[in-house]
Amino acid sequence: MRRFRYSDPGFEAAFNAFIDERRETPEEVDAIVRDVIAAVRTDGLEALLSFARRFDKADVDEATIRVSAEEIEAGAAQCPAEVREAIDFAARRIRAYHERQRPADMRFTDEAGVELGWRWTPLEAVGVYVPGGRAAYPSTVLMNSVPAVVAGVERIAMVTPPGRLQPAVLAAAKAAGISEIWRVGGAQAVAALAYGAGPIRPVDKIVGPGNAFVTAAKRRVYGAVGIDALAGPSEIVVVADAANRADWIAADLLSQAEHDPAAQSILITDDEAFAADVEAAVEAELKTLATGEDAAASWRDHGAIVIAPLEAAPGLVDRIAPEHVEFALDNPEALADRVRHAGAIFLGRHAPEAIGDYVAGSNHVLPTSRAARFSSGLSLYDFIKRTSIVKCDPAAFAALGPATVALADAEGLPAHARSAAIRLSRG
Known part of the structure; x- marks a missing residue:
């Protein structure tokens, strides 16, 4: 974990260097992905099944690569009742939030007598990638699928690495209305969605997070299909004063650190003693956290505490352009309204980023790696397109x-x- 003081003479250079320490896709990953995509384009299902055996150690064939309706129903039924209720609760809130984003068609006649306008139409087919490695992510299913359903997308094809499909993931798929699920993951799944492979028909856009191989594959197929974004490691900035409980803020920082050893958590505070309390609270939390190994590596290698006047916080946040930023303050809008670059902003002491990940209703698929400077989080607009009209x-x-x-x-x-x-x- 790095510590920075805004008042130090070398702050600007040191802090900017820290921000720029983001990870690029290794060349060897891109080379593997290139070959995988080429093989799937050439050999289709045969290559897909071969990669499933090679990379996932999974024995799937043309008959078993698709998850049947009976499997979805049975798997969802195995999900604990309280989790199913939470999934349904989240799905309703996500649906309501994204329904409010629906834009209107427009036709008007200008001063020259020309009739102009635009019309919005949904995409025809979308592929949703759902990771299957570190954990089961029913929230990923909901956040990537429900807006597509709201938009009116006719076909939603979900892909997830072969293996045991978690009941919570199947319950989320059922809640979202997804019936087309394929047992395929990695770069080969992205290639199958982009170009088709056997029974998997190509889509128009691919959304959903994945590992470095999935991200590299999305970069390579962009143009043949649309993509949501090139997701990097998770990020959070917490702007907090000494009126907060240190253990609350520590938990917020670790909520992103636990995702990945490459995730980044940054505290900005104007109080040295409070910063020390948060640092101690982080260390205490790590001792009992089930995901402590990853979280500890993230905090050690990419975490930071910045001691700075709170008035300087909006400018610092804009430099970082983080995926998430919390303003844990009594009057959060006073500073948050000055922030230009952030994927999502959480206001107040009782708005931890975690509620945005699950049940607030806003989308948790957000720009990372400073992409908040030029892009937005996933929304209804990712699943509709605008056609101009001239008469x-x-x-x-x-x-x-x-x-x-x-x-x-x-x-x-x-x-x-x-x-x-x-x-x-x-x-």
Whole structure:
């Protein structure tokens, strides 16, 4: 864990260097992914099954690669009742939140008499990648699927690494309305969704997190299909004053550190004594945390405490552009309203990031690795597309035609110019 003091002469250089210490995809990962994608494009299902045996040590075939409706139903029924109730509760809140994002179609006539507008339509097919490595993530199913359902996507294909499908994941799939689930993971799953493989038909967009191989594969297939984002390690910044309980703030920092040894947790506070209390509380929590090994590595290698005036916090947050930022303060908006770059903002002492991961209703698929500078979290807008509409009658065209010809001639595109001029000359 690094400690920075805003007042130190070398703060700017040291802090900026720390922020830039993000991990790139190793070249050997990209090389493996390239070969996997090429094999799936060429050999389809045969390559997919071969990689399942090689990478996942799983014996699946064409008959068993798809999870049957009976398996989904039986698996969901095995999920403990309280977990099923929590999944349904979260699904309702996620659905309600994303329904409010629905934009309206528009048609209007401008001063030239041209009818203009736009129309929103859902994507036809979406693939959802659900990790199966470190833990079962029913929340990933909900966050990536429910907005697609709300948008009206006709087909949602879920892929997850072969092995025992966790009851909570199947319960979440059932709650979201997903009936197409494939036992395939890794870069080969991304390739199958992008290009098709045997019974797996290609989709138009792939969403959902994964490991370095999955991320590298999404980067390579982008263009053939759309993707949500290139997810990096989880991140949290907590801006807190000394009026907080140190163990609460420590727990918030570790809520992201436990995801991955490469995750990043940063505390910004104006109180040295409170910072020391939080540091001690983190160490105490790590001794009993079941995920303590990963969390400890994350805190040790990528964690930080920044001692700075709270007034400086918005500027520091913007430099980090984190996935999540908490303002654990009595009047959080006073500082939070000045933040430009963050995936999600949590306001007040009783709004820990964890509720955003599960039941607040907002989406937990958020930009990482400083991508909050130019992108947003997953939303309804990721599953719909806007089509422009232009309608001209003769009078409206007469108003637009001459300028069209002039600009086309200026750009050296005579066919463009003639397309307009021929209508002007013939009336």
